[in-house]
Every structure is written in structure tokens, then in C-alpha cells.
Amino acid sequence: MAGLRRTTPAERQRITISFAGFNRPWAAWIADRLEQQGCDVALQRWDPATEIPLVEALSDLLLTEGRVLVILSDWYFQMGPRSTEEWNQALRAVVAPNQRRFAAVSVTSAALPPAVAAFGGAAELWGVGAREAHRRLSHLLGLAGRETDSSTTVGLRSGARFPYDQPRVWGGVPRRNIRFTGRETTLQTVYQRLSEADPGTAVVTLLGMSGVGKTQAAAEYVHRFGSAYDVVWWVPADTRGTLRQRLAELAPALGLTTGIEYGERLRAVRDALRRGDPYARWLLVLDGADDPGAIADLVPTGTGHVLITSQNREWGEHNTTLWEVPVYDRDESIAFVRRRARRISTTEADALAEALEDLPLALDQTAGALSDSPMPVTEYIELLRSGADIEMGLRVSTAFPMTYLTAFSIVLNRLRETEPAAVDLLRLCAWFAPGPVPLRLLRDVPSRDLPERLAHLIDNPLLWNAALSKLVQYSVIRPDDPGDGDGEGGGRHGQDGPVPDTETIHLHRLDHQGVRAGMSEADSETFSRVVRRALAAADPRRPDDTRLWSRYAELVPHLEASGALHSTHPETRRLVFNSLTYLYRSGEYRAGIQLAEAADAAWREVYGEDDPLLWELASQHTTLLRAVGEYSRTERMNREIIEKLGAVRGPKDLVVVRAHGGLAADLRGLGRYEEALLQDRRALELYQELVGEGDVRTLNTRNNIAVTLRLLGRYAEALELDRKTLEMRREVLRSRNPWTLSSELSCALDLRLLGRYEEALSLQERNVESHRLVLGPDNPRTLTTELNLALCQHRTGDRAGSRALLSRLLERTEAVLGEEAPLHLKVATDFSFVHRETGDLDQAREIGEFALNSYRRLLGDRHPYTIGAGANHALVLRVVGERREAQWLTERSLEEMTAVLGPDHPWTLGIALNTAVGRNLEDDLERAAELSRENVRRASAALGREHPLTLTCQLALASDLRGLRHRQEADQVEEAALNGLIASLGTHHTHTVAARSRSRVHWDFEPLLP
Structure with a gap:
């Protein structure tokens, strides 16, 4: 590779290997080769958070010391929903300028982003043998010296195995799932707990509900970490007989000399595994071990590791570490669905994952069915939520050979035979909505309202806890707050296993559907009636x-x-x-x-x-x-x-x-x-x-x-009127009642609109705190009080505080109510004119046009809010230099607002003010002065002589008179307006300061919530 020099054995290179978790066997083998050649090696799994920009994540690799060796594969570029173009831009921005710090090997035949050329030529390791791969790696990194033997050895050798070489003993392992997604925390935790366990105690149980992907996670663990073992043996463990047979079959594979009897072979295998002879590094996987009591005594101990998959929490009583396999997180679900069905967009995948509650088996089979189907994803989701029978259309695969509902029915049948009370409890759960189920509500239903068999269950704490424990034990339900979050679950233990710490449990949507589908009409009516009575009895009756x-x-x-x-x-x-x-x-x-x-x-x-x-x-x-x-x-x-x-x-x-x-x-x-x-x-x-x-x-x-x-x-x-209502509400409802607080808000709003800004601010600050305390921070009424507070701050001169609060409100109102909600549009309109006043014209125009177009669409062209938003938009156009269009829009807004609300409404007067100012700028001074003089007269009559809008109209008139060279009258009008502003707002208020400097005056439309 150009630019590299050969190193001597005395020199130690520092190399960080960046790899996708799927390619860990390659990372382990390369690290082993480099360490044997005297390099200091660090492994860094590549899995940047989706919210981190790709350029930033790649740049972080340069924070390490020495070279960065990237293992290129399609998996590396699939970490997070990043497009090929994003990758090309990031590679050009980060790798190309730092080519001497980066090197790369390719372990895939798949097409990679074109900009991988920025690495300067990656060593191709895909499809070659161990010796040739080692030679190419050494040449890439400029390593001198003897090329060590890359073959695997027997026994306790610690060197990593070449990824294409299987362990010497390999049996029953499922083929690797090329669509396997995520589970990085689970796989890394299992590896760590098995590796750090004391000899004879390295047993981990992957626990979870049907379809959550326990078997797939175990299979991926085998393929990802299999190079660390000399023996990997996969055993179906659903019955004791099957387990004994498969364990006995390991004897000839280990080269053990025994007779033909299963018992003799089984004893020999267990003894060999315990002693670690002939192989100390072994991994045994017991898949589907849902009956611990029947097989726990057969689990081998010794120098190796045991990995169990099960739905049964009872394994926690048999000296094994439990690790709960959760459903996918949302990013994993989206990535998995899109690999399964390329036609499904990211947004559709998100909606599908939400509907299926991120359950891997359901996602796999549903995405498989939708991949070649013309049915829209939204239509399928509606069918699913309506309870329609969608199982017939599901597509099974080698990775998931049966549908979810079929797998669940097997568990349900087992419970029906052995634990009928648990099935009754599950049927009650199924008449709540899927998701969190408040079981404790059932305990408050009077016995007289319950059928005899359910009364016996609900009124008997021992029977109730035993039934609940069985459902949790078999992962049919789970506590809604499962422990401390480390994956091992929580809860206390009773005579029949773990009992949840809470009686609010979680029932998956598909389990919910499966239980209800199997109930008779009579049973459905019986169980639903009990749940309805429980809900009615829980009504606090004071909404x-x-x-x-x-x-x-x-x-x-x-x-x-x-x-x-x-x-x-x-x-x-x-x-x-x-x-x-x-x-x-x-x-x-x-x-x-x-x-x-x-x-x-x-x-x-x-x-x-x-x-x-x-x-x-x-x-x-x-x-x-x-x-x-x-x-x-x-x-x-x-x-x-x-x-x-x-x-x-x-x-x-x-x-x-x-x-x-x-x-x-x-x-x-x-x-x-x-x-x-x-x-x-x-x-x-x-x-x-x-x-x-x-x-x-x-x-x-x-x-x-x-x-x-x-x-x-x-x-x-x-x-x-608001003050009178406030007094009566305080007397009738008390001061902290939401309606009383609403009257306080109304009074503060009236004061601000009357120009009494300091009074309004003082009342509104207290009112906001009361709303937050009583209604919570995200209640629409609380958000409305914060909006009035922001406008009070703006009117009293705190422009920075107002802008910051409006910025937060714009995001929060959209998140809580949606972008077309009246409150969100009001915030957008107000924020637009604040942006304009602070000089952020691009934001002012973008947000203002959004509000204007929304009002046009929702309320029509003749609504006062549409007209007012148009008048505000004209002010933006004026500032950015589009003066002719701005004046045309202002004149039209004045005509339309006059027609809708009359000439004396404050909104009409405000637009008239802007119109007169625009005429002045266009040198139409006579018409400007005529309009300003009429505006002062109307504003004085409608709002009073001391109102800020009246005084602002006077300042506009003074400007017009000065343009007409009527300076004496202009000075008199201006002096009167200034005195009025000083008297009402103070000497240092922004309005007063602007008037003294003869800054251009204007008025901003502000919609009021109806």
C-alpha cells in the first residue's frame, strides 16, 4: 500500500480494530494475528447511536492512538438507518483527509459505498485461506518479520480461530441468519458472563416470551463467538429423552471409547466435559428447555460454557444466570423489517413495529408476507388492530419455522392441562387492552358480581399468586416494571416461583389476540363482564x-x-x-x-x-x-x-x-x-x-x-367581566381550581392587550407556576399560560427570554397537540414576528408562511387569522426588500380586515398603521398622513388615548407630517406620543427608546385563542 514503510519487530504499532458485531470472528482473528506480530491491539465495536451524525462518529475513531483498521462489510454500513449517500459524504469528509491513519480489510462480496476508495485500497480477505489472509493483512499494515502459523490447534491454545474454520467438533448448530439484527447488549453480556464465571458455573439462560428471538440470539452467539471454542454442540432440549440422546451422540464426536448404550455414552460425555479432556473450550447450547425440573440434572458442568434458551423462569432456581431477552428496540425493529422487505419505508416499518410491539418473530413473518404483497402496510395494521385473523397470510422461514400464534398456542395448551387457574387469569387479562394490565382492579369487584370459579380465584390470595406466578414463569406475561433493568428481571419468590412486585402486568398484543381468539362466546361474555365491572368500580367519579x-x-x-x-x-x-x-x-x-x-x-x-x-x-x-x-x-x-x-x-x-x-x-x-x-x-x-x-x-x-x-x-x-368571574370562581371553586386559574390567565391577557404590560407580567408569572403545579407542564392550558408569559416578556422588553420560551413552546405544542392545532399555529404566528424583530428573517419567513398557509387551508382566506397572518407576512417582505409586494399585501389585508371586523377593531387599526407606514416609505405622503390622522382618531375612541397602539399611530402620523414639511405639528404630535409612552411604559422601555430614535413603527397581528 502506497505511503507505508516496513516496521521492525522492535517497533510496536498501536492498532484499533473497528468492526460490526456480526464480524467479531474476523476482529478476534485479526487481533490475534497482529498481537503475535508485536502490535498493541484494541477492539472497538462499531455501533454509533442513530442521533449522532455519521461524520462525528467516524471522526471519533481518530481520537484513538495509532492506526484505525476498519473491517469492511455490508454489516458495517448497516449500523443505523444511514443511506449510501450519507456514507459517501462521511467517508470523503473524514477518511480521505486522514488516509495515513486509516486502513481497511474487506470480508464481504457485497457491494459497498463507492467512497470506500478513500481508504486507499482495502485488503480483500473474503474467500481466501488463513495463510493468504495473514499475508495480505501483514502487507497492508507494513509488518515485517516471520509470518506466524495461522492454523488452529487443539486443546487449550488461546489463539483465535480463522473465521472460515469451524471448531473441531460442531454439531446441530442452525445456519447463520443473514437478517439477524441488533441484540448487541445481549450478546456482549452473555459472552462476558460466561467468560468471567468460575469453572463449573458458566451457565446462562436466555429467557423470554415466544417469538422474542431467544434461539436466534443463541445461534448468533455461536457464530459470533464460536472461534473461541473447540467444541460447539447444539441440543434440542424440549424433552428429557431428546436431551439424553443428543448428549450421548457427542461421545463419538469427542473420540470417546464407549459402548452403544445411551446411559454409558451420556456418562462418558459428562465426565469428559467436566474434566475438559480432550477439549477444555466447549460450548453446549440447550435450546427450548422449557421444563427445568425434567432436565436440570443433565446440564453438564466443567471447564466449558452452557447456554440455555427457555420461556421458564424456574431456571433461576437451578444455578444459572438469567438474562431476559427483550423485544427489539425501535431502531432494531426498523432495520430488521427493512432487511426483510425492502419495499417497506422507514416510516411504515416504524408503524408496523409499533403495531406488533417490536416482537421479532411477528416482524419477520409479517414483513415476509408484505414483501411480495400489494397490500399497503397501513391496511395490514388496521386489520391487525381490528382483531382480524391475519395468521393465514404470514410467511414462515427457516429461522422461524412456525407462526407466532402457533408457538403461543403450544404454551397455552400446556398451561390449560396443568394450571387451569392460570388460564382463567390470562383470559381475564385478555379483556383488558394489550400492554399494561392493572390486575389489581379485579380485586375490588364484589364477590356477588363474580362467577363462582372466578370468585374463588380472585378472593383466594394463594391461588391468585400461584396463577400469576405460572404466567410470569412461562413468560406469557411480564411485570410492567421488570426489576432493575439489567435483563435479569425482578420480583419476589413464592412457593411456585417468582411473584411480580406489582399487580400491573404487561400482555403482548399478539398474546392478547391469541387468548381471545380461542375463547367461546359464553366464556367471552363471562370474562369481559368481570373486567367491565372492575373498570366501573374503579371510576373515581371526579374527572x-x-x-x-x-x-x-x-x-x-x-x-x-x-x-x-x-x-x-x-x-x-x-x-x-x-x-x-x-x-x-x-x-x-x-x-x-x-x-x-x-x-x-x-x-x-x-x-x-x-x-x-x-x-x-x-x-x-x-x-x-x-x-x-x-x-x-x-x-x-x-x-x-x-x-x-x-x-x-x-x-x-x-x-x-x-x-x-x-x-x-x-x-x-x-x-x-x-x-x-x-x-x-x-x-x-x-x-x-x-x-x-x-x-x-x-x-x-x-x-x-x-x-x-x-x-x-x-x-x-x-x-x-373577567375580574368579576375570577372573584366568583375563587369563592365557589377555590383558588387552585383549574377554572379559577383560567380566569387569572384571562385577566393577565386582558391587561397585556390594554398595554398594562408590567401588571400583566406579574400576574402571569404566578399563574404559570400554578398551572404547572396543578395541571402539569404539558397540559394545553399550561402551554397557553406560558405563551402569554412569553408575550408579556416580549412587551416588557425581555426579548431574549421571550424568544427562548417561544422556541421551546413551538416544539412542545407540536409534540403534544400536532402542527395544525390552534395553539401551535398561534405560537408559530407569534414566534414569526419575534424572529423578525430580532433580525432572524429566514426563520421569520419560514415559520410565518407555515402559519399563513395553515390558516388559509383550515379557516379560509376571509378569516381574521388568515388576514392577520398575511399582514405579518407583509412586514417580513418589507424588511427583506420586497417592498412593492409587501405594500400590495398590506393594502389588501386592510381592505379585508375592514370588511370582516369593521374599521374600529384593533386588528384593523394595526393593519392601517402598517399601511400608512408603507405609504410613507413609497413617498405616498398625502395618503399616508390622511390614513394616519384617521387611525389616531379611531384608535383613541376604541382603545383610549394612552393605549400603546394609539400612541404608535401618533408616531406614524408625526413621521408623515414631517415628510410633508409640517414640522411644527409633527413635533407636537410626536412630543405628545412620547410623553404618553413615558407615562405608561417608562423612559427605558423599548417602545419609548425606539420612538425617541424615530425608528420605523409597525404593528404585529397576534391571534387570540377562541
Whole structure:
């Protein structure tokens, strides 16, 4: 290789070998060769985290001392979802400039990224013998001296075996799975625990549920670490007879002289393994050893290692280290699916992995079936979630020779014969939703509501714990918090094995499906009824109490799975309504909509199309839909309630009155504020008559009227009403109630819109802390308070603090609510003008255009929010130099906002201000001054002479008058505006400082949540 010099034996090279875990046999052999030639060698397995940029991960290799030898294979380049182009860019950026530090060998015939040429020529070791491979390696690294013998030797020799050479004794090992993925922690831990164990104690059991990949992990361990052994013997251990036979067959392979009897051969084998003669380095794999009691006495001891695969935790009682094989992590699942079915995209693989809960066997067979099928992945996932029979379409492989449900049914049949109580408990679990199952809820069901056989199980702690232990023992279920996370599981032990530390267990989706599929209709009704009663009994019945939300969060996932939506039991129906209330209050809008729609479909089926329950359900449904911005849909639904239910029950029915309030909220969302005010006042009159002034519903309606007044620009009236509502809520509901905190937020918002920024900031800071404490940091109402805090900071001059908080809010609102949620769009609109004011024009334009286009699509071109966002966009265009387009858009926005809200609304006045400034810049001074003079008059009347917007309009007028050379009048107008700003905001406020320097004035549109 060009540029390398030969070294002498006295010189010691420092070489770090970078390798994919799959190629560990090559890494071990190369390290052995180099060490025998006097090199200092370190092994570094290549598996960078997916979030680390590839260039950074490769650059980290240069932090080591000496040379870096990379073992090239398709596996090396498959670590993480990296594209070929990413690899090419990284190799050119890191390896090419540091070619003297890097060297490479290739151990594959697969095509590699073209930029591997950056290594300057890799030594080809694939397909050659040990001597030639050694020669090429030595030549690559410029090593001088005698080429050592690379052949393997017998007995205790510590040198690594050449990867193409099998151990001298090799029997029954499955072929290597070329799609094997991940499991690096499992394989490395097993190797470490076996290697570090004292002689005679090196036994590790790979434990896990059916289909989790225990056998595949054991097979990969054999192929990856097999070069460290002289004997590798794979034994099916499902029965004692099979194990005895396969162990006896090892005798002739070891060269032992014995008779033909199994017993004699078995004794000879166990004695040879114990003594390590003729081979001390041996590995015995007992696969499928699910009955420890029958075979534990046959497990050999001695100088070698034993690896067991099992579903049975009882191995923990037989001097073996347990290592729980988990399901794949998500990156492993995605990589595995994409190797199995190239047509499946990364996003689809992620969705499929989530639906199958990352279970390797299910992923393998499902991806295999989808690989050649035209069925969309999304359609398959829907079939899976609906409980459809999808087993017929699964594709088995040599690696997984039976479907998951078949494998699970074998375990279930075994339990049915030996542990019927455990099967009954499992059937109860199956009427909860898959995933976390709160078994303790079953203990609260009164015995009178239970069938006799289940009452005996649930009321008998010994029988209950024994059944639970059996399910955990056979890995059918697992504790939802399995121990300390080291893979060995957790739990205390009872007379029948381990008992979970918690009675919340985890049931995999496919196990859940398998249990339910095998139940009769009568059994299904019996077990589902018990679970429904358990859920209803656990209802705290106070969905507004934030302290109880964690209990509702536990119950809601199980409503549909348990059949609760089809139940006619009054307490179960009440649980559904309470759950919907909880989902709305806690901000889980999408989950609430999903539950409401499922309940609507079920209740129409059970009760008929005209049942009164459907009207009450529709009322809650509209509230949830409105929270995600579906105002047109909710307007239609509420008008239908008012018309149809009002005709039956009369206009004073409380559900009808609630619909009036809902309709007002719909109209606010649609920008029809005067209509909304009429509906709000209609609802208030009816509530005052029907339930009185102090009722929560009356207070909520007063709050809603203030919201509408605020949207109409009548900020002083809104503040007066919000303060009264706050006082009454504090008296009726107490100060920490979420509705009371909401009134505090409203008051702070009113104060800010009135220009009383310091008062608003002081109130909002306290309000944010209260919301975080009562509702949690990610509740939409808490996020709304933080948004108002950010805008208070911005108005008081803390631009850095405001920008930082808005940046966090933009990410959090999208994560919690989605990018089209009203709150997220409001944050985006506000963040855009903050970016513009701080000079980040690219971000201002990108975020602002996103908000503008979203409003156009969701609300239409004539909605005030769309018009206002367009006016903000015009300001960005003006700053970046597109002045003509900016002025055209501003003039159009003024015309449209005037048509929608009238000339005296603060939003219209703000756009008029921007329009006048734009005319001034275009030297249209007469029209600018005319508009500014009219704007000052209207703003003074609508907002008062001391409002910041009125004063800003005066500054614009002064600028226009100065341009017209009316300097005396301009100075008078400017002085009056400055005095007003000093009086209201102070001498050092950013608005005052900007006015003194005669900086260009403008107004930013800010959408208000309806």
C-alpha cells in the first residue's frame, strides 16, 4: 500500500480494530494475528447511536492512538438507518483527509459505498485461506518479520480461530441468519458472563416470551463467538429423552471409547466435559428447555460454557444466570423489517413495529408476507388492530419455522392441562387492552358480581399468586416494571416461583389476540363482564379533579377492549362520560375524539339512533372536536342539537342550553364574533334562570362572553367581566381550581392587550407556576399560560427570554397537540414576528408562511387569522426588500380586515398603521398622513388615548407630517406620543427608546385563542 514503510519487530504499532458485531470472528482473528506480530491491539465495536451524525462518529475513531483498521462489510454500513449517500459524504469528509491513519480489510462480496476508495485500497480477505489472509493483512499494515502459523490447534491454545474454520467438533448448530439484527447488549453480556464465571458455573439462560428471538440470539452467539471454542454442540432440549440422546451422540464426536448404550455414552460425555479432556473450550447450547425440573440434572458442568434458551423462569432456581431477552428496540425493529422487505419505508416499518410491539418473530413473518404483497402496510395494521385473523397470510422461514400464534398456542395448551387457574387469569387479562394490565382492579369487584370459579380465584390470595406466578414463569406475561433493568428481571419468590412486585402486568398484543381468539362466546361474555365491572368500580367519579387524572389515564385504554362501550350498565356508561371529560380537561383531545366516535357507533348499535344518550355524547364530542380546530363540523352538530333536541325537550333543556354555548364557541373559531356574542348571552340568560348565578355552568358562560369581547377588541369590557368571574370562581371553586386559574390567565391577557404590560407580567408569572403545579407542564392550558408569559416578556422588553420560551413552546405544542392545532399555529404566528424583530428573517419567513398557509387551508382566506397572518407576512417582505409586494399585501389585508371586523377593531387599526407606514416609505405622503390622522382618531375612541397602539399611530402620523414639511405639528404630535409612552411604559422601555430614535413603527397581528 502506497505511503507505508516496513516496521521492525522492535517497533510496536498501536492498532484499533473497528468492526460490526456480526464480524467479531474476523476482529478476534485479526487481533490475534497482529498481537503475535508485536502490535498493541484494541477492539472497538462499531455501533454509533442513530442521533449522532455519521461524520462525528467516524471522526471519533481518530481520537484513538495509532492506526484505525476498519473491517469492511455490508454489516458495517448497516449500523443505523444511514443511506449510501450519507456514507459517501462521511467517508470523503473524514477518511480521505486522514488516509495515513486509516486502513481497511474487506470480508464481504457485497457491494459497498463507492467512497470506500478513500481508504486507499482495502485488503480483500473474503474467500481466501488463513495463510493468504495473514499475508495480505501483514502487507497492508507494513509488518515485517516471520509470518506466524495461522492454523488452529487443539486443546487449550488461546489463539483465535480463522473465521472460515469451524471448531473441531460442531454439531446441530442452525445456519447463520443473514437478517439477524441488533441484540448487541445481549450478546456482549452473555459472552462476558460466561467468560468471567468460575469453572463449573458458566451457565446462562436466555429467557423470554415466544417469538422474542431467544434461539436466534443463541445461534448468533455461536457464530459470533464460536472461534473461541473447540467444541460447539447444539441440543434440542424440549424433552428429557431428546436431551439424553443428543448428549450421548457427542461421545463419538469427542473420540470417546464407549459402548452403544445411551446411559454409558451420556456418562462418558459428562465426565469428559467436566474434566475438559480432550477439549477444555466447549460450548453446549440447550435450546427450548422449557421444563427445568425434567432436565436440570443433565446440564453438564466443567471447564466449558452452557447456554440455555427457555420461556421458564424456574431456571433461576437451578444455578444459572438469567438474562431476559427483550423485544427489539425501535431502531432494531426498523432495520430488521427493512432487511426483510425492502419495499417497506422507514416510516411504515416504524408503524408496523409499533403495531406488533417490536416482537421479532411477528416482524419477520409479517414483513415476509408484505414483501411480495400489494397490500399497503397501513391496511395490514388496521386489520391487525381490528382483531382480524391475519395468521393465514404470514410467511414462515427457516429461522422461524412456525407462526407466532402457533408457538403461543403450544404454551397455552400446556398451561390449560396443568394450571387451569392460570388460564382463567390470562383470559381475564385478555379483556383488558394489550400492554399494561392493572390486575389489581379485579380485586375490588364484589364477590356477588363474580362467577363462582372466578370468585374463588380472585378472593383466594394463594391461588391468585400461584396463577400469576405460572404466567410470569412461562413468560406469557411480564411485570410492567421488570426489576432493575439489567435483563435479569425482578420480583419476589413464592412457593411456585417468582411473584411480580406489582399487580400491573404487561400482555403482548399478539398474546392478547391469541387468548381471545380461542375463547367461546359464553366464556367471552363471562370474562369481559368481570373486567367491565372492575373498570366501573374503579371510576373515581371526579374527572375535573387533577389529582385523580392518573387513575383515569389507567382506565381509559381498556374501555373499548373490555366491551364497556356496548354495556348497558349505568355505572359503565357513567365511566365513559367521565373519561371523555377527563380527556378534554387533560388535553388528550385526539384520544377523546377517538373514544367519543367509538362510543357513538356502539351506542347507536345498542340503543338505536334516537336515544337521549347520543345527544349528551354529541355535546362532549363537539367540545373535543372544537379543541382541535374543527369549527365548521362542530357548528353543524350544535345547530342540529338545538333544532332537533330543542323541538323535543324545549329550549330550556340543559343539553340544548349547552349547545348554545358550544355554538358560540364554534362561531368564535370561525371568526364570526358578533354572532357568537348573541349565542353566549342567550346561554347566560338560560343558565341564570335554570341553575343560578353561582353554578359552574353560569360562570363558564360569563368567561366565554369575556373571550368574545376580547376577540371583538373590547379589552376593557373583557377585563371587567373577567375580574368579576375570577372573584366568583375563587369563592365557589377555590383558588387552585383549574377554572379559577383560567380566569387569572384571562385577566393577565386582558391587561397585556390594554398595554398594562408590567401588571400583566406579574400576574402571569404566578399563574404559570400554578398551572404547572396543578395541571402539569404539558397540559394545553399550561402551554397557553406560558405563551402569554412569553408575550408579556416580549412587551416588557425581555426579548431574549421571550424568544427562548417561544422556541421551546413551538416544539412542545407540536409534540403534544400536532402542527395544525390552534395553539401551535398561534405560537408559530407569534414566534414569526419575534424572529423578525430580532433580525432572524429566514426563520421569520419560514415559520410565518407555515402559519399563513395553515390558516388559509383550515379557516379560509376571509378569516381574521388568515388576514392577520398575511399582514405579518407583509412586514417580513418589507424588511427583506420586497417592498412593492409587501405594500400590495398590506393594502389588501386592510381592505379585508375592514370588511370582516369593521374599521374600529384593533386588528384593523394595526393593519392601517402598517399601511400608512408603507405609504410613507413609497413617498405616498398625502395618503399616508390622511390614513394616519384617521387611525389616531379611531384608535383613541376604541382603545383610549394612552393605549400603546394609539400612541404608535401618533408616531406614524408625526413621521408623515414631517415628510410633508409640517414640522411644527409633527413635533407636537410626536412630543405628545412620547410623553404618553413615558407615562405608561417608562423612559427605558423599548417602545419609548425606539420612538425617541424615530425608528420605523409597525404593528404585529397576534391571534387570540377562541
